[in-house]
Amino acid sequence: MSPTTQDRTPAPAHRLLPTPAGRTHLVEQGPHDGPLVLLLHGFPESWYAWRHQLPVLAAAGYRAVAIDVRGYGRSSKPESVDAYRMLDLVADNVAVAEALGGRPAVVVGHDWGATIAAVSALTRPDVFGAVGLLGVPYTPPGGPRPSEVFARMAGEGTGEEFYVSYFQRPGRAEAEIEPDVRGWLAGFYAALSADTMPAPGAPDPHFVGAGGTMRERFPAGVLPSWLGERDLDVLAGEFERTGLTGALNRYRNMDRDWADLAGFAGAAIKQPSLFIGGARDASLAWLADAVKAYPETLPGLRGSHILDGCGHFVQQERPDDTNRILLDWLASLPR
Structure with missing residues (x-):
């Protein structure tokens, strides 16, 4: 019996890259010349939240890279509380994409990772050509403190x-x-x-x-x-x-982020985008108006998927559905 494509996919590899955080730990799988898909976890997790996606994306020809966000896992942990503001995390993502030669990259995030992915795409469209959001809808900067x-x-x-x-x-x-x-x-x-x-x-x-x-x-x-x-x-x-x-410390910088991103108040993300949420996730109830606003805030949206019977941990609770949706969306992007 011949091995499947996934069986032939190289095992995931761990690396440390220099970034503004100090060093960022990542786990990558897939061909080095494949399109880069950067995966960002949420709270309280690590790169391991993407264990079901890495081999599937790799088997489809993508260079899938899941990082430990600064402060987590094997990545550096700056001491100062204000070292965890959003623009610092964006700078880490840019450094990873540039070190891997993956511009323009696709950035996909879950929970806090979704917000980090969104701001990465918003502020650095030259680096991130498409954005996928899991669990937490996009809300433009601005509004009340x-x-x-x-x-x-x-x-x-x-x-x-x-x-x-x-x-x-x-x-x-x-x-x-x-x-x-x-x-x-x-x-x-x-x-x-x-x-x-x-x-x-x-x-x-x-x-x-x-x-x-x-x-x-x-x-x-x-x-x-x-x-x-x-x-x-x-x-x-x-x-x-x-x-x-x-x-x-990510939570302890939200007012700083609000000030840092004042120049992007109300801004839309224009790159191709994707949203996947769980129907039983409280985030969808709190941010229902954000989802309704997608025609204005995510004009490049190519799919908004609400998974019945799914809670907050979308890509782990429903890995097969998440992988299918991600692959279909990635296939629709320019390569």
Whole structure:
């Protein structure tokens, strides 16, 4: 029996590249002369979030590259909180694309990675010729100051705090998470996955009660179907080694990003784009108006896909659907 194309695809290779962060760790698979597809993970993950996409993209002839965003995994972790502002992360992506000779590159992101991908395409269209967004819709820069928006999310008099606000003070979320990283991550992933998220009417895990923790609202003792024990070991092992501060510092720069990107207020992303979301992802409910605005904000949109029965972790909960949609979209782009 002859091997399949995927069987013949070289194994993924780990590399460290110099970038403004210091060094960026990446995992690449596929032919070096193939079109570059840069994959950006979200919180709280790593390059490993793209384990189902790397071999499939490689087998289709793409040079698939998943990075550890600065502050995560084996990438450098600058000490200063303001070293995690959005334009610094864009600069890391540009450095990776240029080092790999992949301009123009396609950039695809999930969760925070989707926002980083969007801003990369918005501010550096000379480097990123197309953008794919998973989980989090594109919202143009501008509008009210983010800290003010998040402070209002819980509503007056509820005594609750939105998780983004909860993450703002250095050390507070770390004190909750780091004594039991594996257990906290298991609960977080379960809380946002379609098959294990809390039932309607249960306390919302995106909010923290007065004097409480996020974890007390997470499901306990259950893993979502996409997350095996070995997968959890890989994801938790990185954070047990590095701590969570680098990852959380992304949230602590949202007001700085708002100021840094003031010149792009209301700007559309004109390159070819793609959106994939989970029908049970709270992000779609919060940002429903952003999806409705796509004809104006993403004029190059070539597909907006909402996957029924899917939660937040789109490419891991529904890898086959995600891979099919990505490949169809990539095939439609100029090569």
